[in-house]
Amino acid sequence: MIKFPILTLLVLVPAAGAAIVALISKRQPDLVKVVAMIASVLTGGMALWVLFAFKSQNADFQFVSQHVWIKPWGISWHLGVDGISLFLVVLTGVLFPLVIIGIDPHHDHKRYLSWMLLLEAGVMGSFISLDLFLFFVFFEIVLVPMYFLIGGWGYDDRIYAATKFFLFTMVGSAFMLVGIISTAVLAKAGPGGSVTFDLIKIAENATFAASTGRWLFFAFAIAFAVKVPLFPLHTWLPDAHTQAPTGGSVILAGVLLKMGTYGLLRFGVYLFPEAAVWARPLFLTLAVIGILWGAVAATMQTDLKRLVAYSSVAHLGFIVLGTFALTTVAITGSVMQSVNHGISTGALFLMVGMIYERRHTREISKLKGLQKAAPVFAAAFMVIMLSSIGVPGLNGFVGEFMILIGSFGTARWWVAVAASGVIFAAVYLLWAYQRVFHGEPDDDNKTFPELKWKEATLLLPFISIIVFAGVFPKPMLSRIEPSVNKLITHIEERSDWRAPQPTVGVRPLEVESAVTDSAEDGEG
Amino acid sequence: MGALFAATLQGPKIDWFALSPLLLLLGGAMLLLVGGALTPPWPKHGYALFTSAIAIAAGVCGVLLWYRIDDKGPVRLVGNALSLDKVGLWLTITMCVGVFLAALVSDDYLRREDLDGPELYSLSLLAALGGIVMSSANDLIVLFLGLEILSISLYVMAASHRKRIESQEAGLKYFVLGGFSSAFFLYGVALVYGGAGSTNFDQIVAAFDATVQLDRQNDALVLAGVALLLVGLAFKVAAVPFHFWSPDVYEGSPTPVTAFMASVGKTAAFGAMLRVLLLALPHWRDDYRPALWVIAVLTLVGGSVMAVVQTNVKRMLAFSSISHAGFILVGVEAAAHGTGATLSTTGVSSVLLYLLIYSVLVIGTFGVVSAVGRTGDANTGLAGFRGLGKNQPALALGMTVLLLAQAGVPLTSGFIAKFGVITAAVDVHSYAIALIAMVSAVIAAFLYLRIMVSMWVSEPEAGDDTREPVRVPALLGVAISLSVAFTLVIGFLPGRLIDIAP
Amino acid sequence: MIAAIATPTTTWYLLLGAVLFSIGVIGVMVRRNPLILFMCVELMLNAVNLTFVALARRFGDIGGQSTVFFVMVVAAAEVVVGLGIAVAILRRKPHATTDDMAELKG
């Protein structure tokens, strides 16, 4: 079972699927669809299998498979999952089949599907690769299919958006590539002597001078900050989201952005703990600014999709905040939130897509009173929206709360501000909901079709995950936490960072006595 | 007297096998010329296939020599005029590959343009010969002659399209500027000779070993020489600010010739640069390294920035090849950090890797352009590529792969090449230039995206369907698919190639 | 005895070469007639030849001279090719100057 190269297959199956789809003749659209479906579903199945076979309460990388790839450069095909990546892998595995089966690109199915599958392979790869070079390969290759998906199946301004997305991200990767190489070259001096790009070897053995480590850290961090995106590098996101086809947006919000947050954890904090600790204030501040900035900008959008896009900026601000709070609770929350955001924002984009399908507009001002016309549709939207607002009992809350409460101990003032983002979230989403769904529908919106069965079945998984993860997150947490703890100890060993523990309550002998005497010194 | 003469004149002993690539190319060229002149026009594909056969043969000899070096080690040939080492051989093989692919690309083009005949092929063989001489020369004069052989053949090839005045304009420009710059190079040779008393690399190094240390300041003359040599070489590799000729010439020349220049021409020039700088002038490293640094940066940025505003694909690719030259210069700069007269540094091997990969890449790309250009290279504008994704999906896909490779996207050879160069630069701690290189690569990526967009995304416009359809004839198809295959294979499994790179 | 005052040393020749070379360079930059451009390039080459010969004399080395010999051949070949191109162009565009051959630009 361990020998079975499940992770390798996770990458290869979709890739192979993409190749096959590309080779099938255009004249057999059905065959194309079937192949794509099989490939993605198979991948999803394997991802779920990984989820269930994954040993919880185990901090190490599991299902590891390692083969030499480019010997002279010390590069190997090194894959593995741990708690931090597990659920992103599962999310990827689940999201893609839904998108591939559920969303119709309307033209050029063949090319669309093969790009999609290639994208899936890339995303999968970047979540499970444990080799800097390998990671970079996947991280970068993802741009190509995404570029073509936006450029080929997007809306009016798609070329601009796609190009912006491609170049913006590439600038980041430019820094990261230099960073990766420098890391490997500088780590060479350590034990072993030969160059290696192996994440674990470098992280465990290499020691960088503080200044060097910080430079390297920033080389990586820039790339991830663009991908996340972190204020002020976020402006590619609204364009990309708005112009991308629905499927693209779902994937983009669902998993692509997570490559950034995941990267920050795995290749920023884990690789350069000292620098990460040193850079905390900067990143916390940017994260908080991002939360408020994204929220305010979202409030003022007139395009529903753009609004959701900006909400992503805000949500990811939370994730970054948790990441750099560097406490178990906060980081676990961040990982959790990465998944949650993928689910709920992905679902939001899905529904915005459905609205566009029906009304051929995303202009909020053109929509009105949809709840009267399509109550069920509205209800579904409401649930997803509430999870995005972060109402307890739904998944959105759990992550957000863990991030905030976890960060409070190490970043009190940042949290005080960030928590107000919760208010803004309500503002922009409820306002949008009111404008779109409430009121009397006008003639264009009277005939707004109700949720179809197909769409409902597409949404069902999302909503059920939303509720389940909100009510019973324990299974997720118990798998995530050990790896996070390991990461924290790793940081503490390699920097002067000490993750604070809350002072556990002291029980006085008698409540009243405690009350009275402390009340007195209260008076004093 | 006669006796004395006979007694004392013994020419250097010649190792014919070591010269076999040169001899093959020369012989092939002669056969083409004489045969072509004496016999009626050869059957379709005849000239091209013959040329490529010759190229392959030369390449094979190169490989055999490679193995010979493995057990015998490098040697000097023809009285220290040439040196047979792995660097030279690598470049030799690279150029043979270049000639081979270029011949395949040329075949249909020439027939289409009604220029078919043995001359161009023979010139390409001779040019390659010149290039090989350059990149394995061990004597400045020999190197200069090689350079002239290469350049003059290229002038002629550039001007060879009788129907297009642009082609002749390109030829003229290339000729005038080429002559101008090789005069500088030659003057440089003279001045270095003035300092060293010889033009032979080994003797130059020896001479400076003796003198440099004691009276450094007296060698202003040699320094001037170094500067002028650098000018000549920078011109050949089209480095900013000596690049002005290349966009015009690339655009004007017949597309297969452009491909040939971009591959064989650049390879030879960089080979020469490596030899001159590292083997002849190792003492002046600290003097020319900063200059190289500046030139490299200018070339990187200039090339990619100027490409942004172009609309003619050939011209775009010209500028992109300038910025590629910049990348290679980064490798050269890294190589210039070593010590002693040696070519065995990561810098050199990264350059060699880049040259091989880029040669294949660029010929494939221009191959596509020559197909899309249609008769008379009339449609080399971006508009010419519109709708290619619909009408010729396979071709468009191949082009996409090649362009992505040029942009340095992973899993393509282009990425491996860039990776190697950056590694070399980082190895010697020139981080700044590495960063600049990567960022300028992003700028350059923009133009590849533009081409891809017009192939896949742009809406068809009125009159598109009335245009002459894009044909992909057999040999051209072979050439393109070969280079695409190479691009991908190296992209996925570069290990072996990196291993053997000297 | 004048010779006693000053016999021209190698340096003189080198300087002369430098001047001649620069004149050639200037020529290339200012003249518009392609043929005259070629002539200017010839001037540059000759300057180099002069330098070689002077240096060869100084070193008492014959190699410099043989180099000059090769350069002459190169020059000849260049001229031939150059004139060939010029002919090809001028046939089509009589009286064309290099300024007229500026279609490719930007």
Added chain:
Amino acid sequence: MLDLVWLIPALPLAGFICILLFGRKLGDPKAGYFATAMVGASFLVTVGVFADMMSKTAEERSHLRTLFQWIPVGSLKVDLALLADPLSITMCLFVTGIGTLIHLYAVGYMHGDSKFSKFFLYLNLFAFSMLMLVLGSNMLVTFLGWEGVGTCSYLLIAFWHQKDSAATAGKKAFITNRVGDWGFMMAMFFAFWAVGSLDYSVINHSLLSTSTATAIALFCFIGACGKSAQLPLYLWLPDAMEGPTPVSALIHAATMVTAGVYLMCRISPVLEIASNYAGWIIAIIGAATAFYAATIAVAQNDIKKVLAYSTVSQLGYMFLAVGSGAYTAALFHMITHAFFKALLFLGAGSVIHGMHHEQDMRRMGALRKLMPITAITFIIGWLAIAGVPPFAGFWSKDEILLFAYDKSPILWFVGLVTALLTAYYMTRQVIMVFYGKARWNDAHEEHGAHGDTEPHESPWMMVTPLMVLAVLSIVGGAINLPFSHTTERLVTWLEPVVVVRESTTAKLPLAIIAIVVGLVGIGLAIIVYAKHRVKAIEPQILADAWGYDRAVSNFMGGPGRQAFDGLAWADGHVVDGAVNGTGALVRSIAGKVRKLQTGNVRTYAAAIGAGVVLLLMWFVVVRGIL
């Protein structure tokens, strides 16, 4: 029986799920009855639990029931656990009790509404959330309910979402509550990092530093202000009257709005540790709100608006009590208030129902003949709230004033004035609605859309709750009579959980003053509105609630919005502008540089020449001769 405490919230939840699945099939009125049955069942369970608890000694009355681990990560271990103790069970009793009544009432009130079943769906969900709120054994579970009731109130206020005013009101309620929630979360953060847990048992029994305790207390209070509509966050409550009247009765009078008070009592030990300015702040805000809202209520003409402001005012009372350390008094008033305010709202609802959704009191009058039961019950409610002995309101209000006097006579005086105003505006309302001459006939000229112009009494399922609540409003005070320690049943009952203070002041004089003041208020109102001796004083400023609401909305619509727009603009033009600017810059540079590419050989030669000279300078001059 205590172990069955989980059933209390579970039953409404079950109701919610069933209606979610089969609501459409059940339809009107079965869905309503089903929901009612569910809440009623949970009331019975509560009674059972209560009885069981009574039978135990004071020490073992609090019982923890852990359902499952909710968020166990690192040092944060939050269980989904229910805490049954006197406080929570008391809450449950009146939540489920009044809840049942109002469900029943709603069956009649919502009859014929197109979304009948959905209404009960929300109502059950609300009941569930509210019960989670009160039963939660730690702050997070409470927060779960806290947000849940907020969401439900949003859904229910905006129930008639086609009306823009309703939609806006719902949104306003949710967002304003969120502001409070921010405070609640901050309080949790402080608590967690201070004691490493969110359980009340730990927080309440830990030796907190004064500063931490103050922080927790005040942040909790911010949360309470949002939920319980205190200054400055009360804004949403009057608008919330857009919702159906049963909702106003259940959520915005009896139960949800009292959650804030409940929370403060829940953490009363922390409040006690907190430095005493915390108490002052709470008391002052409470008193201010009470007075402020009362003045506004004087000038309202909407029958429900009057009650809304009166609710705000009464809640102010409760916080005044909390601030004065009289937690039991606060809870006492909360219960009695629940009785009579629910009664009043339902009465108002019945009036509105009878008047075919006419809410303007100026169009009413003389209704007592047409809807006798409503009238009588309403009058009982009036007496209760006006603080006339022996009705429920009198006892609780008196208790509060007593402790307020302990804290400071000024607070007491403000409370007293408020009492007077309360009596005044309630009397005004009763007169305008049930006495005087009937003004509804002329009202119907404008909108006689309805079939019969005749107001009519409401069906049984609406009046039954009225009668039950009326009884409770009369005898409700009995649970805590101030005569002797034994008669203070509520206090003794809550003692193990809530901090109890003994008042030092003489009760009787204050009581008498209170009664007098109440009667004076009634008298004044009668003079003004019944006898018309004096012109009514209803300045516009009061009708506009001192213009505070408008000021806020003006700010939001004006500068606030401009600021938002400005930022959005900055995002597009500054941040993104920088990005696009870079692109434009590159292009323009390229555009300039390409001019050098003249295509003329001689220019190129010149460029090369220049390059040569520069290189030579570097090599010869810089490196060589120098």
Added chain:
Amino acid sequence: MELFVFIVAAAMVLVGAVGVVVRKHPVHAALSLVMTLFGIAVLFVAQEAHFLAAVQVIVYAGAIVVLFLFVIMLLGVDNAEDLHIEPFRVQRPVAAAVGSGLVTIIGLAIIASRKATVPVVTQSQAVQDAALDPHDGNIRALARDVFSDHVLAFELTSVLLVIAVVATVMLARKPKPGELVIIETPVSVK
């Protein structure tokens, strides 16, 4: 004596060179070129490079310049070029700057390193023998050098010539009918 020769020859060289640059008429320019070449030849002689001097006169002054003149006449491009107009205003200043810059810097370099140690040149055996020869050692030595040390270079020059041949064949070939489009441009007086 040598000084005198040098001055005269240098004068010829420079005057000729300047002539090439400034004479309007291509034919005149060609003739000035001849003058320069002669001057160079004289200097060769002064530098004891007799063979080269001969070649200089025969090949250069003889063949090449004649070739120039031939082409000029063949194409009838013997029209004067108006040197008073310069379309690019910066061109001549730049040219002047570059030219003077070159002279100054290289001149500086030459002067700076005039005392540089003369490297010891090792001649191949064959060449050394030739030097012993009482007859004109120069040509013989040259020959021996060319055929021993520089034999490869010598062979390469032959390749060059081949290319030159091919070039003329390709470029100057008589165009097929209809292939040659004459674009008549007025005598450029830009």
